[in-house]
Each structure stands twice: as structure tokens, then as C-alpha cells.
Amino acid sequence: MLLRILDRLEEILIATLMAAATLLIFVAVMHRYLIGIPLLYPILFPINLSWAQELCIYMFVWVAKFGAAYGVRTGIHVGVDVVVNQLKSPWKNTIILFGLLCGAFFTVVIGTMGAKFVWGLMHTDQVSPDLEIPSWIVYLCIPLGSYLMCFRFLQVAYTYFRTGELPHHDHARVEGVEVDEPGVGAAEVTR
Numbered sequence: 001m002l003l004r005i006l007d008r009l010e011e012i013l014i015a016t017l018m019a020a021a022t023l024l025i026f027v028a029v030m031h032r033y034l035i036g037i038p039l040l041y042p043i044l045f046p047i048n049l050s051w052a053q054e055l056c057i058y059m060f061v062w063v064a065k066f067g068a069a070y071g072v073r074t075g076i077h078v079g080v081d082v083v084v085n086q087l088k089s090p091w092k093n094t095i096i097l098f099g100l101l102c103g104a105f106f107t108v109v110i111g112t113m114g115a116k117f118v119w120g121l122m123h124t125d126q127v128s129p130d131l132e133i134p135s136w137i138v139y140l141c142i143p144l145g146s147y148l149m150c151f152r153f154l155q156v157a158y159t160y161f162r163t164g165e166l167p168h169h170d171h172a173r174v175e176g177v178e179v180d181e182p183g184v185g186a187a188e189v190t191r
Contacts, residue, residue, distance in 0.1 A: 003155075007073070010148070014066050021059040028052040051130040058128075058138050065145025072103070072152035075167030093164070097157055104153035107146045114142030 028049045035044045071077045084095050121136035128138055160166055173179075 010066055010070055010073075014063055014070060017059045017063045021056045021063070024052050024059075025056055028056075054128060054130040061138075062141045062145070065141045066148065069145060069149040069152045072149055072156060073167060074169055075156075076169040093160075096160060096166070100153050100157035100160065104150045104157065107150035107153060111143045111146030111150060114139065114146055118143055 031044055031047065031049050034040050068077075084092055087095065118136045118139050121134075121139060124135075126135040127133060128135060156167060
């Protein structure tokens with residue numbers, strides 16, 4: 001139950017940040033071009049969107065950190081496993097588990113270093129240039145995203161240890177879209 005809530009929160013955060021950043025970029029670009037129209041200039045000139053680019057950069061950084069954890073959970077990261085797939089079962093399983101645990105170790109180190117960095121920033125008056133929000137809020141994505149990614153590596157390693165299966169992303173499947181079985185549909189109409 002808790003894992004499903006975490007999964008949905010992760011997906012909602014990623015989707016919301018991507019949608020908001022895309023919309024904000026669209027509005028900022030439209031503002032930039034429409035302000036050149038003499039009729040709209042008096043209306044649009046007082047609107048200051050100088051902060052939009054900075055906010056979009058921060059949102060995409062947060063998406064990247066949490067998207068990496070999502071990628072581990074769903075198996076969509078690119079991997080080179082040609083040599084590993086040629087190995088026999090005991091070696092193959094050991095190498096895969098070792099790789100997953102190395103990923104967990106790396107991300108916990110990055111998360112811990114990021115947490116120390118954020119802790120140090122919390123005790124300063126540093127703010128972002130345009131938005132003027134505390135810098136530690138911007139960098140908070142490093143420990144949060146890294147620890148979540150570490151958890152996902154451990155989750156995948158535990159599942160692999162128990163079942164021998166890794167998450168696999170099916171590129172042909174789109175969530176929410178139902179596809180008829182091959183041979184059913186248009187081919188059946190011609191009979």
C-alpha cells in the first residue's frame with residue numbers, strides 16, 4: 001500500500017513539474033513575441049516574466065532527479081548487458097545483484113553528500129538570482145532524489161533476488177491504451 005502511494009506521488013510530481021515547466025515556457029515565449037505587437041505592448045509590458053527561465057530550469061532539474069528514480073523502478077534506463085547475458089545463471093545473477101547494489105551505494109553516497117551540502121546552505125542567506133528563494137530549497141532535490149533512487153535500486157535488487165526478474169519496460173505498451181490482439185479487428189472484417 002505504501003509503495004503504491006510512493007509510486008503515484010513520484011509519478012504525479014514528475015508529470016506536474018513537466019507540465020508546469022512546459023506551460024511556463026510557452027507563456028514566456030508567447031509573452032516575448034506578443035510584446036512586440038504595438039497594440040499589446042501597453043498590456044504586456046508591465047508583466048515581468050524574467051523569473052520564468054530560472055524556475056523552469058529548477059523544475060527540470062527536479063524532474064531529472066526524480067525521473068531517474070522512476071527509471072530504475074520501471075526498467076527504462078539504458079543498459080549494456082551483452083556480456084552479462086552470455087554468462088551462466090549463478091554468475092549472471094551475482095553480477096546483476098552486484099551492479100544493483102553498486103547503484104544503491106553510489107546513490108546513497110551522492111544523497112549523503114547532497115544532504116551535507118543542503119545542510120550547509122540552510123545556515124546561509126544565499127538565495128536564487130531571480131526568484132530569491134533560499135538556495136537550499138533548490139538543491140534539496142539532490143538528497144531527496146538520490147535517496148529515492150537508492151531505495152529503488154534496493155527494491156529492484158530485492159525483487160531480483162527473490163524472483164530472478166528485473167523490471168522491463170515494454171516500448172509498445174502505453175498505459176491507458178488498449179490494443180486488440182493481432183489477427184482481431186480489421187482482418188476479421190475481411191473474412
